[in-house]
Amino acid sequence: MTRQIGAAVKALLVLTVVCGxxxxxxxxxxxxxxxxxxxxxxxxxxxxxxxxxxLGQPPSGPEWFQGRPSASDAAGDTSGGSNYGPANPDLAxxxxxxxxxxxxxxxxxxxxxxxxxxxxxxxxxDPDISPEYARWQVARVAAARGLEQTRxxxxxxQHVRRAPLxxxxxxxxxxxxxxxxxxxxxxx
Amino acid sequence: xxxxxxxxxxxxxxAAVLAAAHVPLGTWMHRVFTDDRDWRVExxxxxxxxxxxxxxxxxxxxxxxxxxxxxxxVALLFxxxxxxxxxxxxxxxxxxxxxxxxxxxxxxxxxxxxxYSGEAAAGHTVQMLGLTVQNFVSAATGLAVAVALVxxxxxxxxxxxxNFWVDLTRATVRVLLPLATVAAVLLLLGGVVQNLAAPHTIxxxxxxxxxxxxxxxxxxxAIKELGxxxxxxxxxxxxxxxxxxxxxxxxxxxxLLLVIPFSLPYTYGLMVGDRRQGAVATGVMGTLLVGTxxxxxxxxxxxxxxPLGAMEGKEQRFGVAWSVLFANATTGTSTGAVxxxxxxYSALGGGVPLLNMLLGEVSPGGVxxxxxxxxVMVVLAVFIAxxxxxxxxxxxxxxxxxxxxxxAALVTLTMPALVLLSTGLAVVLPVSLDxxxxxxxxxxxxxxxxxxxxxxxxxxxxxxxxxxxxxxxLLLAACMFVGRFVPIVLVLRLAGSLAAQGKRPVTAGxxxxxxPLFTTLVVGTVLIVAGLTFFPSLALGxxxxxxx
Numbered sequence: 001m002t003r004q005i006g007a008a009v010k011a012l013l014v015l016t017v018v019c020g021x022x023x024x025x026x027x028x029x030x031x032x033x034x035x036x037x038x039x040x041x042x043x044x045x046x047x048x049x050x051x052x053x054x055l056g057q058p059p060s061g062p063e064w065f066q067g068r069p070s071a072s073d074a075a076g077d078t079s080g081g082s083n084y085g086p087a088n089p090d091l092a093x094x095x096x097x098x099x100x101x102x103x104x105x106x107x108x109x110x111x112x113x114x115x116x117x118x119x120x121x122x123x124x125x126d127p128d129i130s131p132e133y134a135r136w137q138v139a140r141v142a143a144a145r146g147l148e149q150t151r152x153x154x155x156x157x158q159h160v161r162r163a164p165l166x167x168x169x170x171x172x173x174x175x176x177x178x179x180x181x182x183x184x185x186x187x188x
Numbered sequence: 189x190x191x192x193x194x195x196x197x198x199x200x201x202x203a204a205v206l207a208a209a210h211v212p213l214g215t216w217m218h219r220v221f222t223d224d225r226d227w228r229v230e231x232x233x234x235x236x237x238x239x240x241x242x243x244x245x246x247x248x249x250x251x252x253x254x255x256x257x258x259x260x261x262v263a264l265l266f267x268x269x270x271x272x273x274x275x276x277x278x279x280x281x282x283x284x285x286x287x288x289x290x291x292x293x294x295x296x297x298x299x300x301x302x303x304y305s306g307e308a309a310a311g312h313t314v315q316m317l318g319l320t321v322q323n324f325v326s327a328a329t330g331l332a333v334a335v336a337l338v339x340x341x342x343x344x345x346x347x348x349x350x351n352f353w354v355d356l357t358r359a360t361v362r363v364l365l366p367l368a369t370v371a372a373v374l375l376l377l378g379g380v381v382q383n384l385a386a387p388h389t390i391x392x393x394x395x396x397x398x399x400x401x402x403x404x405x406x407x408x409x410a411i412k413e414l415g416x417x418x419x420x421x422x423x424x425x426x427x428x429x430x431x432x433x434x435x436x437x438x439x440x441x442x443x444l445l446l447v448i449p450f451s452l453p454y455t456y457g458l459m460v461g462d463r464r465q466g467a468v469a470t471g472v473m474g475t476l477l478v479g480t481x482x483x484x485x486x487x488x489x490x491x492x493x494x495p496l497g498a499m500e501g502k503e504q505r506f507g508v509a510w511s512v513l514f515a516n517a518t519t520g521t522s523t524g525a526v527x528x529x530x531x532x533y534s535a536l537g538g539g540v541p542l543l544n545m546l547l548g549e550v551s552p553g554g555v556x557x558x559x560x561x562x563x564v565m566v567v568l569a570v571f572i573a574x575x576x577x578x579x580x581x582x583x584x585x586x587x588x589x590x591x592x593x594x595x596a597a598l599v600t601l602t603m604p605a606l607v608l609l610s611t612g613l614a615v616v617l618p619v620s621l622d623x624x625x626x627x628x629x630x631x632x633x634x635x636x637x638x639x640x641x642x643x644x645x646x647x648x649x650x651x652x653x654x655x656x657x658x659x660x661x662l663l664l665a666a667c668m669f670v671g672r673f674v675p676i677v678l679v680l681r682l683a684g685s686l687a688a689q690g691k692r693p694v695t696a697g698x699x700x701x702x703x704p705l706f707t708t709l710v711v712g713t714v715l716i717v718a719g720l721t722f723f724p725s726l727a728l729g730x731x732x733x734x735x736x
Contacts, residue, residue, distance in 0.1 A: 001252065001256065004252050004253055004255075004256035005256045005259065005260060006238075007237050007238060007239060007253070007256070007353065008253070008256040008257040008259070008260035008261075009260045009264070010236060010237045010238065011233070011237045011257065011353060011356065011357075012257065012260050012261060012264060012321075012325070014233050014236050014237060015233075015321060015324065015325055015357075015360060016317055016321045018360070018361070018365070019320060019321045019323075019324040019325070019360065019365070019411075020316050020317040020318070020320055020321040021316070021317070023320070023365065023368070023369065023372075023407060024316045024320060024404045024407040024408075026369065027369070027372045027373065027376065027382050027404070027406055027407040028382055028383070028384070028404060028407075030372075030373050030376060030382075031376055031382040031383060031406070034376065034377065037376060037377065037379055037381075038376060038381060038382045038383050038406075039381065039383055039385070039402070040379075040381040040383075040400065040402070040430055041379060042400075045393060048391075049390045050390065050391070050392050050393045051390060051392050051393065051398060051400075052400055052429075054379060054429040054430060054433050055398070055400070055429055055430075056429075057392045057393075057394070057396065057398055058392070058394075058396040058397075058398060060392070060394030060395065060396055061394065064393075064394050068504065074398065075397075075398060075399060076387075076398045076399035076400060076401065077307060077387065077399040078305060078307050078308065078423055079307065079422050079423045079424035079427075079428050080305075080423045080424045080529070080651065081424070081427070081500070081501040081529035081531075081532060081651070082500065082501065082529075082532065083501065083529055083531040083532060083625055083650070083651045083652035084500065084501075084531070084532055084625070084626070084652070085531060085532060085535075085538075085626045085630040085633075085652070085733075086491065086500075086532070086533075086534050086535065087535075087626075087628070087630060087733065087736075088625075088626050088627075088630070091500065091532075095496065113495075114497075115495065115496050115497025115498075115499045116497070116499050116504055118495070118496055118499075119496050119497070119499040119500040119501075119502075120500060120501065121427075121499075121501070121502070121503055121504070122424060122427035122501045122502055122503050122511075122526070122527065122528045122529045123424035123427040123428045123429060123503060124424065125424070125428065125429055126429070126503050126504055126505075127429055127505075128503075128504040128505050129504060130504060163435060164435050164436060167194070167197045167198070167201065168201075168435035168436065168438070168439055168510070169434070169435030169438065169505050169506050169507055169510055170504060170505070170506070170507035172504045172505050176392075176393070179393055179394070180393065183393060
């Protein structure tokens with residue numbers, strides 16, 4: 001057994017060099033060829049980093065499109081979902097609160113609230129919302145910015161990302177990219 | 189498109205990729221484990237380790253090597269985690285000793301249960317030198333044991349099963365490393381991050397602060413799925429956009445989960461000289477997986493027609509269908525990565541991932557573990573069929589005698605005994621009852637899910653459970669270790685006993701093990717064993733919740 005343990009320790013150390021140093025270092029090397037991707041696709045406005053195209057952001061004022069509810073308020077220091085089971089009263093309470101807040105902030109929005117607006121995502125950092133939820137917010141955003149609704153709606157439609165091949169995943173709108181375009185629209 | 193139709197499309201897409209991949213990969217693995225020449229890099233490894241690559245081992249020596257490697261792995265990983273504060277890139281992260289021990293056992297046993305959160309407890313050095321390495325070698329260990337069992341079936345009149353150190357090295361160097369490298373590059377191109385950055389804080393466009401995490405994620409993500417490990421770099425695992433940024437990476441990750449488990453049956457067929465045996469294995473595994481996907485797609489699509497669209501705990505870029513498929517692929521392969529939160533699934537939708545684990549991880553099971561778990565079920569099926577028709581049970585010319593049946597039966601009993609005893613213990617002790625997030629039947633599901641996940645070396649979680657406390661850390665660590673290594677020793681004993689036999693000629697009285705009828709018999713055996721063992725406790729958990 002001592003001989004076996006000795007072999008085991010030596011084998012583990014050798015394989016640690018191969019799998020724990022050489023392999024990740026090689027992938028880090030490939031990452032140098034695609035630095036933006038390796039760094040998580042930072043979004044910059046006027047040279048200042050304002051987020052990642054892959055990460056949902058914390059909620060903010062009525063003049064911005066809002067992302068999905070997050071169990072961690074999208075702070076980014078942790079990640080995860082609410083883990084509430086479907087029959088958990090805390091889930092019903094959270095949904096009721098969200099519905100009330102959404103109705104109060106969006107008096108002119110359609111009656112039916114899209115499901116992704118009422119539910120917390122799995123990661124707490126979901127960057128996307130459904131195209132329906134983006135359109136649902138148009139009236140509020142347009143009013144808060146003094147823009148025509150059709151103009152904002154056109155912007156949303158330009159930012160809809162279709163599911164690849166029509167079958168991989170679902171249609172979605174990246175909220176940060178939409179907001180960056182919205183800010184540019186206001187200035188232009 | 190309805191959720192059901194979307195899931196069916198998703199299954200077809202993944203099945204098409206696997207159908208294309210399993211022949212070349214299965215053939216390659218056959219060559220790897222039957223090749224009588226070593227690669228130069230492998231000879232360097234053997235020289236450093238001090239093993240004679242040509243010296244084959246008896247089943248007992250093979251088992252001792254597996255155990256020695258596991259013990260060394262737990263000890264070194266535990267040590268590495270405990271001293272991470274002294275190493276570079278620790279980012280000020282640390283674990284309490286019981287969490288560290290749980291983690292060390294978890295990654296060594298290919299479970300990857302995580303009672304820690306990646307963002308809070310594991311620095312980049314531990315992720316690379318510790319966790320990534322175990323992701324490789326624990327999967328390679330599973331492959332080695334599966335190959336040793338198949339050698340037991342294909343050889344005759346020998347007490348030798350191969351050399352563990354050679355199988356371990358070849359599985360790592362020739363199978364896992366090349367595939368993981370290609371996958372990591374593809375994931376990186378798809379947006380998975382790969383850097384050594386510390387978390388930094390930015391101010392968003394709307395004037396709020398947000399922390400952006402970094403890390404060598406792509407390299408770990410690739411082997412995490414390929415080796416059916418499942419330990420997330422981040423707490424949200426493959427739901428985190430930095431681990432799984434879009435629909436293409438999601439497809440790739442599902443394929444990576446399934447590709448080795450579904451290619452090994454082909455390797456098995458080649459090694460025993462009868463490809464039809466491999467086809468039966470694929471048939472059994474595929475039938476079970478399609479069955480469980482169908483069941484959970486049905487449950488989640490009825491939930492999806494409600495006002496919440498079954499979107500609590502799911503990501504917009506994946507949607508319900510691709511979350512359900514991932515959930516089944518990850519629990520069916522004993523991986524445990526998640527791209528959606530199983531705790532928030534509908535009662536039956538979350539019960540099916542649990543069922544996948546309780547089937548004993550053969551739908552299609554983890555890397556290596558799936559094939560040897562399946563072969564144990566085959567031994568039982570052959571034995572039962574032999575009893576029914578009153579003939580000596582035979583498999584591939586080998587008699588299924590006393591040693592074979594007792595080994596197989598003990599393997600089958602280990603996991604249920606662990607799950608039921610530990611769940612029983614957990615529901616009578618206040619210390620574990622207080623860890624539940626949800627009450628009632630769902631709370632029982634949380635505890636049972638955790639114990640089943642540990643005992644089956646799966647690692648997925650009903651994440652509402654606050655499992656990071658000494659009692660649960662140690663209980664689950666014990667489940668993981670026993671659930672992994674008791675079956676491995678018994679499987680090797682079975683292999684040794686099979687290899688020692690001669691090969692009996694096929695006669696008119698031999699029961700064929702390559703027919704659809706036999707496929708049905710094995711599926712039935714799997715379902716009946718799991719059903720008889722777990723129906724009562726499932727009735728108190730997910731079934732009670734679904735009916736209430």
